[in-house]
Amino acid sequence: MAAMSIQLDRVSRIVNTALPSSVLVFGALGSNVSFYFHFGTVTTLLLSLLNLYYRHGQRDHALLRNFGLLAQARYIVESVGPELRQYLFASDLSEKPFNRAERAEVYRKAKGTDSTAAFGSQKDFDDSSVRLLHSAYPLDHEELEPYELRFGEERGCASSYTIDKPIAISAMSYGALSAPAVRSLARGAKRAGIPMNTGEGGYPKYHLMEGCDLIFQMGTAKFGVRNDDGSLDDSKLAELAQKPEVKMIEIKFSQGAKPGKGGLLPKEKITDEIAELRNVRKGHDVISPAHHKECRDASSTVSFIRRVQEVSGLPVGMKLCLGRPGEFTELVREMKRQDSFPDYVSVDGAEGGTGAAPRSFMDDVGMPLERGLATVQSILQDEKVRARLKLLAAGKLINPARQIAAMAQGAQAVYSARGFLLALGCIQALQCNANTCPVGLTTHDPELTRGVDIDQKSQRVERYVAALMKEHEELLASLGCRNHAELRPEHVWGALSLVAPEVASPAQIVPLNRISQPAREMGVRA
Amino acid sequence: MNSKIIWTCQAIAACIIGGAGLLKFMGNPTDQLLFAELGMEPFGRYLIASLEVIAAALLASGIFAAPGALLAIGTMLGAIIAHATVLGAEVQGDGGLHLVLLVTLLLVSGPVLFVRRRELPLVGSTL
Numbered sequence: 008m009a010a011m012s013i014q015l016d017r018v019s020r021i022v023n024t025a026l027p028s029s030v031l032v033f034g035a036l037g038s039n040v041s042f043y044f045h046f047g048t049v050t051t052l053l054l055s056l057l058n059l060y061y062r063h064g065q066r067d068h069a070l071l072r073n074f075g076l077l078a079q080a081r082y083i084v085e086s087v088g089p090e091l092r093q094y095l096f097a098s099d100l101s102e103k104p105f106n107r108a109e110r111a112e113v114y115r116k117a118k119g120t121d122s123t124a125a126f127g128s129q130k131d132f133d134d135s136s137v138r139l140l141h142s143a144y145p146l147d148h149e150e151l152e153p154y155e156l157r158f159g160e161e162r163g164c165a166s167s168y169t170i171d172k173p174i175a176i177s178a179m180s181y182g183a184l185s186a187p188a189v190r191s192l193a194r195g196a197k198r199a200g201i202p203m204n205t206g207e208g209g210y211p212k213y214h215l216m217e218g219c220d221l222i223f224q225m226g227t228a229k230f231g232v233r234n235d236d237g238s239l240d241d242s243k244l245a246e247l248a249q250k251p252e253v254k255m256i257e258i259k260f261s262q263g264a265k266p267g268k269g270g271l272l273p274k275e276k277i278t279d280e281i282a283e284l285r286n287v288r289k290g291h292d293v294i295s296p297a298h299h300k301e302c303r304d305a306s307s308t309v310s311f312i313r314r315v316q317e318v319s320g321l322p323v324g325m326k327l328c329l330g331r332p333g334e335f336t337e338l339v340r341e342m343k344r345q346d347s348f349p350d351y352v353s354v355d356g357a358e359g360g361t362g363a364a365p366r367s368f369m370d371d372v373g374m375p376l377e378r379g380l381a382t383v384q385s386i387l388q389d390e391k392v393r394a395r396l397k398l399l400a401a402g403k404l405i406n407p408a409r410q411i412a413a414m415a416q417g418a419q420a421v422y423s424a425r426g427f428l429l430a431l432g433c434i435q436a437l438q439c440n441a442n443t444c445p446v447g448l449t450t451h452d453p454e455l456t457r458g459v460d461i462d463q464k465s466q467r468v469e470r471y472v473a474a475l476m477k478e479h480e481e482l483l484a485s486l487g488c489r490n491h492a493e494l495r496p497e498h499v500w501g502a503l504s505l506v507a508p509e510v511a512s513p514a515q516i517v518p519l520n521r522i523s524q525p526a527r528e529m530g531v532r533a
Numbered sequence: 534m535n536s537k538i539i540w541t542c543q544a545i546a547a548c549i550i551g552g553a554g555l556l557k558f559m560g561n562p563t564d565q566l567l568f569a570e571l572g573m574e575p576f577g578r579y580l581i582a583s584l585e586v587i588a589a590a591l592l593a594s595g596i597f598a599a600p601g602a603l604l605a606i607g608t609m610l611g612a613i614i615a616h617a618t619v620l621g622a623e624v625q626g627d628g629g630l631h632l633v634l635l636v637t638l639l640l641v642s643g644p645v646l647f648v649r650r651r652e653l654p655l656v657g658s659t660l
């Protein structure tokens with residue numbers, strides 16, 4: 008796939024110049040050799056007009072805008088795909104990380120053409136995937152209650168932040184993303200009324216342009232708020248926190264796609280502007296340190312979180328991919344000891360996405376979301392501090408059912424990064440690290456970013472969120488829950504069995520009696 | 534309302550292009566002359582005649598009107614090239630009637646193609 012798209016890039020450039028020239032060539036041959044050549048003149052003329060429209064007229068399809076007619080091949084294969092694939096190619100469900108069926112759902116929601124499907128599910132029902140358990144007494148729509156979540160209320164934070172939809176755009180930096188991609192997401196977030204995380208890319212110049220609510224992410228390199236030695240510059244942070252758009256601060260400890268390793272931005276993607284915004288040199292990969300300078304153990308970590316809370320005056324969260332549960336338990340106990348908690352913890356699953364990461368980290372390090380989330384939830388419960396903070400989750404939560412399942416397992420809101428990239432038209436070309444993204448989302452090549460029409464794409468984000476929310480409501484009603492807070496693990500078939508006793512230290516084993524009655528009767532393993 | 538206008542356009546287009554095609558098939562002397570001038574007689578005449586008749590049938594069919602309109606526009610572009618490069622505006626002292634029909638055909642198939650562009654095979658979904 009990668010090879011094919013790079014080819015597409017070159018070949019399409021040839022086609023785009025060859026096509027208008029061939030009109031002239033055919034025209035000359037038709038007039039001088041044989042009139043029959045004018046069949047070619049007319050055909051190439053019509054194709055050139057179509058190509059012109061694709062490249063400079065329409066704004067719906069970034070791929071066509073970037074590559075013109077040649078990219079049309081992709082749409083043709085897509086439209087005759089089901090028939091072809093049945094015999095020739097990969098099945099609808101065999102692509103990774105998101106299969107075609109999953110992506111198609113987001114595309115439809117984002118384009119506002121979500122409709123029903125027929126005949127039956129495409130999913131492999133023999134696997135252990137999450138399934139929601141509906142109630143025998145579903146609710147009517149009128150019985151549902153609006154969603155609301157207030158960050159910072161636990162410690163009476165003066166500038167607490169309230170969201171009214173359980174969805175946010177997960178961290179993606181300017182750097183990983185192109186400027187128009189960032190602006191499309193930011194404008195979309197504004198239109199949809201959800202917050203957007205800035206990612207660890209330093210001063211959020213493009214994020215700020217659209218006026219959406221922002222969660223400023225502070226990565227281990229602290230781009231945007233660092234001293235030269237990599238420690239936190241309190242005054243820069245305080246200044247940034249003053250911006251009305253910045254509603255919360257997120258300290259990134261680790262990320263599912265590369266847990267235990269710092270952020271990574273390949274040198275191909277470092278432009279003058281990015282070098283300036285991050286205060287780094289061009290021509291080198293930018294590799295963030297694996298940990299915050301200030302955080303060497305539980306006690307210094309908790310103090311650091313408190314310091315960020317005090318300096319910024321905003322709700323402060325921590326993002327982590329769960330590693331050894333015992334360490335997290337220790338951290339929570341330290342929070343209790345210091346009586347100081349982050350305002351939220353966001354659990355990133357090992358299946359999470361990234362702009363660039365070593366494959367072994369992407370594939371083989373960290374706890375997947377279901378297990379990680381359930382473990383964090385049970386540790387917080389066992390330590391009796393669940394009410395002291397909010398819990399968020401991310402990791403392939405791109406469709407309503409997965410989001411609801413995560414919320415049933417303890418998350419109070421969900422983050423998605425790649426769901427929103429798909430909504431912007433990501434075709435999963437898997438080139439985020441190479442500056443060659445064919446749809447212009449994760450590249451700084453002006454030839455490719457020109458395909459991204461900010462207004463169009465922000466509308467897709469808005470529609471995607473609206474469609475998700477509508478289905479959340481429908482699912483809640485069918486599960487018999489009036490609001491998201493009523494979701495419980497027993498609404499998910501197979502939940503809790505996911506916290507395998509051997510991964511938790513003895514204190515965190517989920518007691519058997521916690522498994523709800525119905526779940527146990529269904530034969531769920533403890 | 535809108536669809537009535539489009540159907541009228543389709544009908545006019547089908548009549549003009551179908552008629553022209555049939556005339557060519559039947560060996561209308563003017564057409565023979567023109568195609569001789571283009572150096573396409575008789576094979577080219579039959580080829581174009583077939584395309585025209587197919588276009589007329591597609592236009593009349595309704596569900597395939599979009600490709601029909603495209604085909605009509607394509608053949609008309611060819612005809613316009615012929616008039617522009619070889620034949621001249623006036624054919625056999627017809628006062629430009631040929632050309633007027635051509636332009637009319639373009640004027641009626643254009644809207645059909647535009648309104649029904651999404652029905653085009655393969656490319657329709659992107660238009």
Ligand SMILES: Cc1cc2nc3c(=O)[nH]c(=O)nc-3n(C[C@H](O)[C@H](O)[C@H](O)COP(=O)(O)O)c2cc1C
Pocket residue numbers: 177178179180183184205206207208224259261262263270326355356358359360361362401402403404405422423424425426439449
């Ligand atoms: C292109 C891209 C860039 C990302 N950049 C960051 C980042 O700067 N900081 C961070 O904490 N996570 C980053 N992530 C991870 C996401 O925020 C998110 O945690 C992860 O992808 C899981 O969500 P998803 O499965 O919905 O994509 C990035 C992900 C992608 C795809």
